[in-house]
Amino acid sequence: MPKGPTKRRPETLARLLDAALDVFAERSFYGASIEEICDRAGYTRGAFYSNFTSKEELFLALFDRHSKQTLDDLTEALVRATNATDPGKALTEWASVRDPDERRWYLVSTEFSLYAARNPETAARLAEHEAQVRDRIVRILELLFEHIGAKPPVDLVMVARLATAIREGGILQSLVEPDELPVGELERQFLPLFVRAVTAGIR
Amino acid sequence: MPKGPTKRRPETLARLLDAALDVFAERSFYGASIEEICDRAGYTRGAFYSNFTSKEELFLALFDRHSKQTLDDLTEALVRATNATDPGKALTEWASVRDPDERRWYLVSTEFSLYAARNPETAARLAEHEAQVRDRIVRILELLFEHIGAKPPVDLVMVARLATAIREGGILQSLVEPDELPVGELERQFLPLFVRAVTAGIR
DNA sequence: TCCAACGAATACGTCTCCGTATCGGATACG
DNA sequence: CGTATCCGATACGGAGACGTATTCGTTGGA
Structure with a gap:
């Protein structure tokens, strides 16, 4: 039972991080909304909450x-x-x-x-x-x-x-x-x- | 018709600025809510909006x-x-x-x-x-x-x-x-x- | 003393964002 | 080829903050 990421997960994670860098740079940390980060990465918030907790x-x-x-x-x-x-x-x-x-x-x-x-x-x-x-x-x-x-x-x-x-x-x-x-x-x-x-x- | 501050205004302004320094320092600019700044200064948001626009x-x-x-x-x-x-x-x-x-x-x-x-x-x-x-x-x-x-x-x-x-x-x-x-x-x-x-x- | 102007309080509607709970589809594996 | 698991999407309820419209009290001048 491999608990580690199977295939899509690492890709999703990387794209979320890339988008986060973008949005944080634009709007600052508190000014950035999780939603915009997900949008920019091409996902919905569902993807976010299955990879991060906050x-x-x-x-x-x-x-x-x-x-x-x-x-x-x-x-x-x-x-x-x-x-x-x-x-x-x-x-x-x-x-x-x-x-x-x-x-x-x-x-x-x-x-x-x-x-x-x-x-x-x-x-x-x-x-x-x-x-x-x-x-x-x-x-x-x-x-x-x-x-x-x-x-x-x-x-x-x-x-x-x-x-x-x-x-x-x-x-x-x-x-x-x-x-x-x-x-x-x-x-x-x-x-x-x-x-x-x-x-x-x-x- | 003196448009300038009459009496209460400068005091209010100063206390709002003091409180703002406090709250911005604690929560950062975007993390700070106007409401908390006003609370801390001892006012409601009414005071804020009659002194600032944003x-x-x-x-x-x-x-x-x-x-x-x-x-x-x-x-x-x-x-x-x-x-x-x-x-x-x-x-x-x-x-x-x-x-x-x-x-x-x-x-x-x-x-x-x-x-x-x-x-x-x-x-x-x-x-x-x-x-x-x-x-x-x-x-x-x-x-x-x-x-x-x-x-x-x-x-x-x-x-x-x-x-x-x-x-x-x-x-x-x-x-x-x-x-x-x-x-x-x-x-x-x-x-x-x-x-x-x-x-x-x-x- | 009265009244006009000003400044702060209150009340309201709106909007954005959050977190969760649930669902559907893809993927790995037997 | 079937199935269980994983992962991302969807749907929902709710909280907090914003800005405005309005009211109330105070102040200063006539």
């Missing part, structure tokens, strides 16, 4: 899917950094090079942070993910210092926090002023500069 | 009120910086010193950015405010360089953008992990370091 659950599932993707990307960047002459570059590239239509995701993920800020349980989940992300970044930074043969003058975890703060803050500005500040521009300009700052007075 | 308008009014406050704060920081020996300090302090229970506002303002990202009209309004904020910051930075007698090696407007990005990104992290990362901690640690980085190779 909008919250769908939201979490969406986060999980994307967070796996992000970690894979970053792990690959780590591998590349290991073999590269300039590990800092791998970090900068990861931060700045992105699919333009990821804008949808930026909207949703920022809102997910707000959602987490109001839900301790979700916050823990998000915090764990971000810790994993930071871990990759820290390892890249370690490679960087190893490469120039010096001891880090500051806590690398905080540096990683700073890197993601710059990234998230930059994204927020990009969302509001897409013309003045393209996504990734801030990182492109300042992450290298910052890496230099952190390594300054060492070499 | 929830959106209330949201904008809330933003305007706080944005005046922010600009005043920052202008004062600018004045202090003008007379101080270390202008960078004024900037860092402005960024890090905040009322702890401003957490409510951080939640709402971040959501306001998301709202603006979806509404070009609102985005323009927000962009203008942020431009004014940046203007103050740029002037502080100019003082900084004047003080050490050097020409800025990078575009100061971008540096100001970076400063607010660090601030906003840091706040976002603080909201999710209030224990690991108190509000303002990131700025406290890194803004000085960054100021040093920007001025490095000059003096």
